[in-house]
Amino acid sequence: MSNVVSEIREPLILGDRTIHDITEDIARSVEGKANKWWWIVFAIAVSTATWGVCCILYTVGAGIGSWGVNKTVGWAWDITNFVWWIGIGHAGTLISAVLMLFRQRWRMAINRSAEAMTIFAVMMAGLFPILHMGRPWLAYFNLPFPNQLGSLWVNFNSPLIWDVFAISTYLTVSIVFWYLGLIPDFAMIRDRARVRGNAMYDKVYSLLSFGWSGRARDWSRFEEVSLVLAGLATPLVFSVHSIVSMDFAAAIVPGWHTTIFPPYFVLGALFSGFAMVITLTVTMRKVMSLENYITIRHVESMNYIIMLTGSLVGTAYITELFMAWYSGVEYEQYAFLNRATGPYWWAYMIMMTCNVVTPQLFWFKAIRTSFTASFIIAFFVNIGMWFERFVIIVTSLHRDYLPSSWTMFHPTFIDIGLFVGTIGIFFTLFLLFARVFPVIAQAETKSILKIVGSQYVEINARAPVKENMEEKEVEEKAEESSEDNAGEESAENDKEDE
C-alpha cells in the first residue's frame, strides 16, 4: 500500500494518536471496568434474551403449533427472522473480505465489530429453521451421513439442504477469519497483563493468542492466511444469500419465482447489514469513547453503501413489479397487486418507505455526515428490511393458487417472543464481546496510522493541485465546521438517549 495520499483525502484516525495511544485506547475497554451504561443495556438485553429463551423452550416442548403459522401460511415470522438475521450478517463479511481485497482503509476501525455481528447474527438465524423442524434434536438428519435408518437421506434437489451447507460453511469461515484477526490483539492484552502482573488475564489471553510472538515470520503468515481467507469469504458473500433466495425462487409460487432474486437478496443483505453496523458502531463509539477511531468518514462511507444498495434494491422492486405485469402471467400479476393493495398493503408501504425512500436522504451531505441522522435512518432500514422479507413470504403464501385456502397470518405471543428474544440474545453476546475482546482491530489500525492518521495526512499529501487552492481551503473549513456540528448533534443524541 502506498504511503502517498492525496491531499483531498481526510484522516481516518483523529486526535493525533501515536501507536501507543492506540494500544491504550483499545485495551481500556477490556482491562477497565464496565461503565453504568454498559450494565443498563446489558440488563435490558439479558431480560429480553430470557424471554426469548423461554419461548424457545416452550416451542421445543409444545411444538410449532404454538406459532401463528397455519396450513396456508406455512412460513411466516420464523423464516422472515431467519432471512433478516442472515442478511444482517453479510456486511461483516463484505467489510472483512471484499473491502480487504479492495484495500479500503476505512474498514480497519469497524471490521472487528462487524465480523462479531456476522457471527452472532448467523447464530440467531440458524436458530429459526432448526426450531421450525419441530423436533430440533433431530436436526442432524440434515447432514448426509451414512445411516441405517432405511431410505433416510437428504434431498439434494432441495434448496433447503443447500442452505445447510452454505450457512455452515459461512459460519465456519466467518469464525476462523474473525479469530485470526483477533490473535495479535489477544497477544497485546496478554503482554500488557504480564507487565501489569495480572496472572488471570495473562493465562487466559496466552491461551487465546496461540503463542503469538509478533515476529516477522508470524506477521508474514498472518497476512498470507488473511488474504486466502478473504478470497474464500468473498464468494460466500454472494453464495449464502443467493441460496437463501433460492429457497423461494426455485419454487413456482407467484411472487417468489423470479430470476433477479439471488443478486437482489445479496444487495438487500448488504443494505440491512450495513444499517446494523452503523447502529452498533455509532453506539459503541459513544459508549466506549472511540471517537478518534470511528469517525464521520467511516459512517459516511457506510452511508454511501447503504444509499447504493438501497437504490439497487429499489430498482429490483420496480423491476419485479414491471415484469409481473409485462410477463402477462395473471398469477404473477395478482401476487403483486395483492402485495401493494391487498390486506397487507401497510407492510408493503413500510417496506417501500423504509427501504427505498429513506436511503435517498443520504444524497444530502448534511444528513450523511451526521451521526444522529445516520443512526435513525439505519434503524428505519432495519425495520424496512424485516418487512421486505415478511412481504415476500407472507403475502405470496396467504393468497396462493387456491382461493378457498386464502387466509391471514397472526403472530402469537411466542412468535413475538422469539423475534424480540433473538435481538436480546444478539445484544447480550455483542455486549459481552465488547468487554472481553478488543473491539477495534488494533494491529490493523496501527498499520494505517502513518498513512491516514490526522498528523500524517498533510505530510503524505503530495498531490499537484495547482490552482483554486483558496476555494479548496474554504471547502475544507466548511466541512470542518459541519463535522463539528455533527459532533454536537451526536452529543445531543446521547442526551436524548439518556
Add this chain to the structure above:
Amino acid sequence: MNYDFTNRAKMITYVLMGIGLIAMITGFVGDSHRVWPNLLASNFFFLGIGLFGLIFLSKQYLTQAGYGVIYKRVPEAISQYVLVGGPIMLLILLAGNHHIYHWMAEGIMDPQSEHFDPILAAKEVYLNQPFFYIRAFIYVGGWMWAAYALRKLSLQQDLNGGIIFHNKSITVAAAFVVFFAVTVSTSSWDWIMSIDAHWFSTLFGWYNLAGLWVSGAAVTVLLVVYLKSQGYLKDVNENHLGDLGKWMFAISLIWAYLWFSQFMLIWYANIPEEVTYFQMRIEHYRYLYFGMVIVNFCAPFFFLASRDAKRNPMFIVAVAVLILLGHFTDAFIMVMGGTVGTHWSIGFVEIGTFLGFLGIFLFVVQRSLAKASLNIENHPFLEESIHLHH
C-alpha cells in the same frame, strides 16, 4: 505525450470498416433477414463497451479511487464510442424495425388481424413503436451527454487544474450512475429481451450489465497493454495491470454468477413460457452456447486466479481476447435466437459485420487517444496512482 494515430493504423481501421460495408451489402443482396440482427448484435456489443468507459470513470470519481488515474484516458477514449455507437443504434432500431422485432410486425396487436397475438397485445402499453423510440432516444441522449461531459471536464482539469473540475466530474458521474442504473436494464429489455417478446426475466438487465462491464474491462486491458508496449503510459507497471486483471477476474465471476442464477432458476422451475428461451438455444446453438459459458467463466477463473498471472501482460491479454470473443458470442446468441432462430449460421456476413464495427470502434478510440495528452495532469489522485504498489 499524445498517441500517434499513424496512417498505417488508420488504414487498418478503414480496411475493417470496408469489410463491414461489403459484408452488409452482400447480406442485403443475399438474405437480408440476417443483416439486421447482425448489425444489432455487433453494435450492442461495442456500445456496451463504450458504456463501460463511462461506468469506469464514474466509479473512479464516486469512490475516490486513486489507482486508475494514470491510464484514465483509455476508458475516456472507449467512452467516446457512445457518441458514435449511440446514433448508429438509433438508426439500426429505426431501420431494422420489424426485421428484428416480431412485435412490430403488422397486425400483431390488432384483434381483427390474422396475425393477432393476445399475449403481445397485452403488452402494448410498453411495447409500442412511438414509446419504444422515445425511450431509445432518451437512453442514447443521456449516455451521450455523460460521455461528452466527463471527457470535457477531464480535459479542462488537465489544462486548468484545480479541484473544481474534479468536483464537477463527481456530480456528472453521480447523475450518470443514477440514469444508467435504470436505463441499462430498460435498454436491454427494449433492444434485446423484446426480440423474444413472449419471454421475460427480471435478471436480464443486470446480466447484460455484467456482460458489458467485463467486455469493457477486457478492452481496457488490451488498450493499456498495447499503449504501454508502444512506449506510452510509462508509469503503468505490473501493479496497475494487476488491478485491471482483478476487475476482469471479479466481474467475470459475477457474470458467471448471474448467468447461473438466471439459467438455473428457469431450468429448475421448468415453466414452459420461461424455459423455451433456453431450450431453443440449447437445442440449436448447443456448442456455441455452452462453449461461450465455459470460456467466459473458465478462462478468467483458471488463468487469472493467481496474483502473478494478473500482473503478467501476456496472460491478461490472452484472457481478455478470449472473453471478448466469448461475450460477443453471448450477444450474438441473445439476438440470433429470437430473430433468425434455427436458420443461423456464421459466415462472411456475420464475421464481416463484426469486423466492420471493430473498425469503427478502433477508429473512434484511437482518434480520441490522439486528441489529448496521455499524461494526466492536475488530478488530485495522480500521485497515488503513480506510486501504486500492493
